[in-house]
Amino acid sequence: MAISPSGQDGAATPATGDGAVIEVARLRKRYGDVQAVDSISFEVHRGEIFGLLGPNGAGKTTTVEILEGLRSPDEGTVRVLGIDAAHHADRIKERVGVQLQTAALYPFLTVVEVLDLFRSFYARSRPTAWLLEAVDLGERRHAQTRQLSGGQRQRLSVALALVNEPELVFLDEPTTGMDPQARRSLWDLVLRLREGGTSVLLTTHYMEEAEQLCDRVAIMDHGRVLESGTVEALVTRRFHERAVFFDTLPGLSVPELEQLPRVERAMLEDGVTVLYTGDVSATIGALLGRAEQLGLEPRNLGIRRATLEDVFLDLTGRALRE
Numbered sequence: 001m002a003i004s005p006s007g008q009d010g011a012a013t014p015a016t017g018d019g020a021v022i023e024v025a026r027l028r029k030r031y032g033d034v035q036a037v038d039s040i041s042f043e044v045h046r047g048e049i050f051g052l053l054g055p056n057g058a059g060k061t062t063t064v065e066i067l068e069g070l071r072s073p074d075e076g077t078v079r080v081l082g083i084d085a086a087h088h089a090d091r092i093k094e095r096v097g098v099q100l101q102t103a104a105l106y107p108f109l110t111v112v113e114v115l116d117l118f119r120s121f122y123a124r125s126r127p128t129a130w131l132l133e134a135v136d137l138g139e140r141r142h143a144q145t146r147q148l149s150g151g152q153r154q155r156l157s158v159a160l161a162l163v164n165e166p167e168l169v170f171l172d173e174p175t176t177g178m179d180p181q182a183r184r185s186l187w188d189l190v191l192r193l194r195e196g197g198t199s200v201l202l203t204t205h206y207m208e209e210a211e212q213l214c215d216r217v218a219i220m221d222h223g224r225v226l227e228s229g230t231v232e233a234l235v236t237r238r239f240h241e242r243a244v245f246f247d248t249l250p251g252l253s254v255p256e257l258e259q260l261p262r263v264e265r266a267m268l269e270d271g272v273t274v275l276y277t278g279d280v281s282a283t284i285g286a287l288l289g290r291a292e293q294l295g296l297e298p299r300n301l302g303i304r305r306a307t308l309e310d311v312f313l314d315l316t317g318r319a320l321r322e
């Protein structure tokens with residue numbers, strides 16, 4: 001399907017350059033009594049990996065399915081690659097890749113047969129060998145899909161999302177059911193896609209996945225976006241302090257450590273000293289200077305920050321992981 005550059009889509013801006021590949025504004029969707037998506041807004045920029053992060057039931061899949069044109073919204077607007085996804089999903093299909101959360105994919109076809117079938121749906125497609133290699137299913141190429149493990153089936157569904165060399169890929173909980181090794185190799189694949197210029201919207205309820213992969217995230221709960229931004233911004237917006245830690249130095253007391261620049265609190269924990277500071281470099285600089293005067297050197301010096309898990313806990317009072 002060709003999309004004319006002049007566009008018949010009203011105010012559609014062709015999504016080229018650094019523009020948004022997804023624009024969601026005041027989107028709402030209700031199923032019976034359940035307000036699954038409750039007036040959410042966010043944008044995904046071209047070339048980034050964007051994460052919708054939230055626990056089961058947050059409304060992630062509903063949002064993604066509306067963006068894919070599989071469900072219609074009750075209210076709000078959704079634009080994908082500059083096109084109104086609620087009314088012109090057919091114009092988007094050639095240019096996006098969709099990983100479906102379906103268990104049964106033509107159970108009696110082999111991996112290669114399913115890939116070739118999907119390739120036949122598109123004017124442009126990636127070679128089967130590329131797809132097999134990308135998701136590490138070469139050894140299972142002649143297995144029927146019903147014979148695949150859960151993780152292998154999941155990898156096949158990711159490969160199917162990449163068949164048409166899409167500009168934008170939707171991955172809904174792509175690593176669910178994968179062992180840690182398969183998960184890491186899928187993370188590598190997602191990072192490689194970004195290197196190749198592909199934009200990615202993924203959903204996850206794994207904090208670590210969001211922290212490893214996502215340029216920006218939106219944290220969802222009960223159909224709402226609670227906060228969005230870079231992981232760094234979300235964490236530092238809420239937790240200004242960082243922790244500088246090192247093996248406790250004899251001769252440096254807590255009151256003395258608390259006099260170092262920007263240190264808000266000093267604590268000793270099991271032979272480790274922890275300094276909570278608003279300015280890591282100022283604190284470390286002064287610490288090293290003071291230690292040197294005493295003829296000491298801090299060992300195992302490190303810095304840590306709060307994580308997205310702390311952010312979610314702070315926003316909702318609940319841990320993200322059940």
Ligand SMILES: Nc1ncnc2c1ncn2[C@@H]1O[C@H](COP(=O)(O)OP(=O)(O)O)[C@@H](O)[C@H]1O
Binds near residue numbers: 035054
């Ligand atoms: N087809 C449906 N019919 C009725 N309720 C649904 C349907 N799909 C999802 N829901 C409900 O909508 C809410 C959001 O679900 P979903 O979008 O699947 O969230 P997530 O993907 O974050 O787990 C949940 O309360 C879920 O039970």
Ligand SMILES: [Mg+2]
Binds near residue numbers: 061172
């Ligand atoms: Mg879901």
